Amino acid sequence: MNTETHPALVGSLSSTAPSEKVINFSPGPTSLPKAVEAQIAASFNKPGFTSLSLSHRAPEFLAILEHTIATAREVMAIPDEYEVLFTHGGGHGQFAALPLNLCTEPSDIATYVVNGTWSARGRDEANRYCDVHTIDASDPDTGKFITFPELTEANVNVDSKYLYLCSNETVNGIELHRLPKLPEALQHIPLVVDASSDFSTKPIDWRGCNVGVLFACASKNIGHPGLTMTVVRKDLLGKASPLCPGVFNYTTNSEAGNLWNTPATFNIEVVGMVMDWLVKEGGVDACERRSIAKSDVLYDVIDNSNGFYATPIDNKTLRSRMNVPFNIAGGDDALTNKFLIESWDKGMVGLRTLTPFGVGDYLRASLYNGVTIGEANILATFMRDFQKENS
Amino acid sequence: MNTETHPALVGSLSSTAPSEKVINFSPGPTSLPKAVEAQIAASFNKPGFTSLSLSHRAPEFLAILEHTIATAREVMAIPDEYEVLFTHGGGHGQFAALPLNLCTEPSDIATYVVNGTWSARGRDEANRYCDVHTIDASDPDTGKFITFPELTEANVNVDSKYLYLCSNETVNGIELHRLPKLPEALQHIPLVVDASSDFSTKPIDWRGCNVGVLFACASKNIGHPGLTMTVVRKDLLGKASPLCPGVFNYTTNSEAGNLWNTPATFNIEVVGMVMDWLVKEGGVDACERRSIAKSDVLYDVIDNSNGFYATPIDNKTLRSRMNVPFNIAGGDDALTNKFLIESWDKGMVGLRTLTPFGVGDYLRASLYNGVTIGEANILATFMRDFQKENS
Numbered sequence: 201m202n203t204e205t206h207p208a209l210v211g212s213l214s215s216t217a218p219s220e221k222v223i224n225f226s227p228g229p230t231s232l233p234k235a236v237e238a239q240i241a242a243s244f245n246k247p248g249f250t251s252l253s254l255s256h257r258a259p260e261f262l263a264i265l266e267h268t269i270a271t272a273r274e275v276m277a278i279p280d281e282y283e284v285l286f287t288h289g290g291g292h293g294q295f296a297a298l299p300l301n302l303c304t305e306p307s308d309i310a311t312y313v314v315n316g317t318w319s320a321r322g323r324d325e326a327n328r329y330c331d332v333h334t335i336d337a338s339d340p341d342t343g344k345f346i347t348f349p350e351l352t353e354a355n356v357n358v359d360s361k362y363l364y365l366c367s368n369e370t371v372n373g374i375e376l377h378r379l380p381k382l383p384e385a386l387q388h389i390p391l392v393v394d395a396s397s398d399f400s401t402k403p404i405d406w407r408g409c410n411v412g413v414l415f416a417c418a419s420k421n422i423g424h425p426g427l428t429m430t431v432v433r434k435d436l437l438g439k440a441s442p443l444c445p446g447v448f449n450y451t452t453n454s455e456a457g458n459l460w461n462t463p464a465t466f467n468i469e470v471v472g473m474v475m476d477w478l479v480k481e482g483g484v485d486a487c488e489r490r491s492i493a494k495s496d497v498l499y500d501v502i503d504n505s506n507g508f509y510a511t512p513i514d515n516k517t518l519r520s521r522m523n524v525p526f527n528i529a530g531g532d533d534a535l536t537n538k539f540l541i542e543s544w545d546k547g548m549v550g551l552r553t554l555t556p557f558g559v560g561d562y563l564r565a566s567l568y569n570g571v572t573i574g575e576a577n578i579l580a581t582f583m584r585d586f587q588k589e590n591s
Numbered sequence: 592m593n594t595e596t597h598p599a600l601v602g603s604l605s606s607t608a609p610s611e612k613v614i615n616f617s618p619g620p621t622s623l624p625k626a627v628e629a630q631i632a633a634s635f636n637k638p639g640f641t642s643l644s645l646s647h648r649a650p651e652f653l654a655i656l657e658h659t660i661a662t663a664r665e666v667m668a669i670p671d672e673y674e675v676l677f678t679h680g681g682g683h684g685q686f687a688a689l690p691l692n693l694c695t696e697p698s699d700i701a702t703y704v705v706n707g708t709w710s711a712r713g714r715d716e717a718n719r720y721c722d723v724h725t726i727d728a729s730d731p732d733t734g735k736f737i738t739f740p741e742l743t744e745a746n747v748n749v750d751s752k753y754l755y756l757c758s759n760e761t762v763n764g765i766e767l768h769r770l771p772k773l774p775e776a777l778q779h780i781p782l783v784v785d786a787s788s789d790f791s792t793k794p795i796d797w798r799g800c801n802v803g804v805l806f807a808c809a810s811k812n813i814g815h816p817g818l819t820m821t822v823v824r825k826d827l828l829g830k831a832s833p834l835c836p837g838v839f840n841y842t843t844n845s846e847a848g849n850l851w852n853t854p855a856t857f858n859i860e861v862v863g864m865v866m867d868w869l870v871k872e873g874g875v876d877a878c879e880r881r882s883i884a885k886s887d888v889l890y891d892v893i894d895n896s897n898g899f900y901a902t903p904i905d906n907k908t909l910r911s912r913m914n915v916p917f918n919i920a921g922g923d924d925a926l927t928n929k930f931l932i933e934s935w936d937k938g939m940v941g942l943r944t945l946t947p948f949g950v951g952d953y954l955r956a957s958l959y960n961g962v963t964i965g966e967a968n969i970l971a972t973f974m975r976d977f978q979k980e981n982s
Contacts, residue, residue: 211646211648211650212649213640213646213649214651222640224640224644226644226646228646229644229646229856231640232643237641241632241636244632245635245636248605248613249615250628252631252815252861253620253622253628253815253961254620255602255621255944256620256816257944257946258602258603258617258941259602259603260604260605288679289679289680289836290838290853291852291853293679293836295836295837296837297836325836328834328836329834417853424644424856425647425854425856425857427817443719445680445683445684445686445836447680447684447687460683461682461684462619462681462682462808462816463816464817464855466815466816466817553648
């Protein structure tokens with residue numbers, strides 16, 4: 201076999217395994233829960249219009265919108281003082297929208313915790329619009345991101361309009377299992393959270409952690425690309441810069457009930473289906489238990505492999521439950537390719553995508569809502585077997 | 592019957608007519624051609640991943656992206672010196688993106704032709720970012736938009752970075768059946784076109800009309816909400832303001848091959864399906880013939896109704912083929928409601944949506960790619976019958 205041209209090595213998702221055996225470990229966009237995918241398919245096979253064809257002003261779509269927001273509020277226990285907005289432009293759109301909404305003047309200060317790929321991207325975009333104060337969490341010796349810093353008066357600018365963090369760094373494998381509570385002297389600063397890759401997988405203490413804005417692009421846990429859910433505390437409305445594009449303006453979109461311009465109608469319906477599924481599957485606490493179970497089986501294999509597998513994050517309280525990065529035999533090319541091809545042949549796809557944001561030789565198993573505990577176990581078993589045969 | 596609460600009067604699309612008889616005349620979002628809707632449904636019923644689940648970095652999605660762009664280039668005869676971008680944020684996103692990409696400085700000048708609802712919205716958004724010169728085409732006596740002005744050195748600012756127009760005003764029913772050719776003294780100014788509601792329904796003379804940028808939100812003729820297709824002439828890249836959000840920056844998105852951030856993957860696949868359908872149905876010239884035929888039957892009924900029906904645009908060369916606005920007996924409330932209810936009962940829906948942009952008592956029949964000539968004829972016949980019974 202010419203491994204150079206094997207589809208597994210160029211990120212193909214079309215494994216030749218039987219369809220029901222294929223498991224999508226992609227870092228997102230990725231598969232939704234099978235029950236949701238079946239519901240979407242069914243919606244295209246009944247008489248009448250699907251949401252693809254609904255005017256956003258029609259009562260049929262307004263009911264979908266209302267249901268999606270109400271169920272999201274229920275699942276994530278979002279208090280009444282927060283607005284739920286469906287915004288365009290993905291997470292990257294919010295990277296710009298945040299400073300444009302929360303900083304009226306370019307001289308307004310915002311503090312960014314940079315501890316991985318996505319918080320760095322968010323910070324870079326904010327640099328256009330406000331006075332950014334960066335807390336650089338990279339390792340001073342290696343430059344690698346392997347931790348999350350303590351937040352104190354010593355590193356957070358007390359005049360910040362907001363304090364920004366990314367609660368799960370998909371590339372680096374660092375997750376805050378709970379949002380931080382700031383010391384008293386910083387409690388006037390609203391927290392802004394990029395929860396794109398962990399939203400819906402654990403509870404959020406909105407009030408206790410002084411969350412001002414939290415956003416999540418849909419395409420990891422709650423839907424598919426083209427939509428972002430942005431939750432904004434209402435006291436932060438009305439502060440936008442005059443330079444804020446209308447589509448990004450939280451205030452005008454809130455006043456217009458998410459209809460300032462045409463929202464991504466079908467994408468919103470899909471988020472509603474995922475929220476219904478979460479309710480049925482026991483809510484966010486049950487989801488967290490599943491996330492812990494899924495990631496534990498993989499980290500256990502890695503930690504008990506005598507170094508055959510390695511993961512970059514030593515601090516277990518910061519290891520991502522969403523994305524488990526691992527390398528094989530210290531990043532050995534031949535073994536890594538063999539692993540990719542053999543797992544792909546068995547239906548495990550998405551462990552390496554051709555993203556420009558990869559870290560060295562690490563593969564990544566992403567364990568969003570579309571992946572079951574049983575599927576994580578299949579990968580864990582394969583990893584153990586592969587080690588036995590190749591070490 | 593209590594007409595006050597009849598679903599037809601609040602914009603419901605759920606007519607009780609048999610499903611195969613329901614025709615969606617919504618101004619968009621609206622139905623796609625039935626063959627495309629069937630293809631979408633089929634894609635959810637075959638084994639393997641749908642594009643909802645595909646990583647945007649996977650070769651399977653890259654093939655979809657490449658196919659969609661290539662087919663759009665073929666259908667619309669887009670020359671090589673133009674980039675095809677799939678942008679977030681709808682048409683409203685482009686209202687901001689345009690000045691942010693084409694005007695490096697806030698003092699840069701742009702001329703806007705304002706002859707309806709959408710060109711006014713585009714102009715209002717541009718006001719944030721550049722020095723806007725407006726050509727106000729409203730009627731000096733009534734304030735109404737019923738025409739399109741001649742463009743000359745007398746009304747176009749010769750120092751403009753671009754000249755902006757909307758080629759089909761959906762609310763007002765005004766369409767440019769061909770883009771204007773500017774007089775020689777203005778030919779250095781690139782044309783910027785909001786073609787959101789008429790793209791793909793007639794040929795575009797890209798070079799002859801000096802088109803610089805043309806954008807079309809997908810949800811009228813070529814897809815569903817959450818995606819905009821933006822065609823940019825390459826010599827206009829590299830001029831963006833430092834304030835341009837990354838997701839709106841044509842240059843970075845062009846350099847990244849539409850993958851600067853996660854694009855709306857499924858929406859792009861659907862646009863590709865519509866482009867395939869257009870090829871199969873005879874291309875853009877055949878599409879224009881169908882558009883003429885569909886709108887002609889309705890305008891004929893109106894013009895031959897002895898004033899029972901009226902349409903606001905007298906100049907037949909400017910009447911929209913996409914959206915036919917009409918009122919009944921001078922806007923009589925009781926007759927209009929009767930018309931809406933009776934047509935809705937027969938399956939004709941979307942003639943009145945609860946948009947805040949409506950013009951007076953006018954209903955609108957929108958005739959995008961999802962509506963066939965036969966379906967336009969059904970409405971024409973109903974209109975004639977209704978007149979006979981009620982005049």
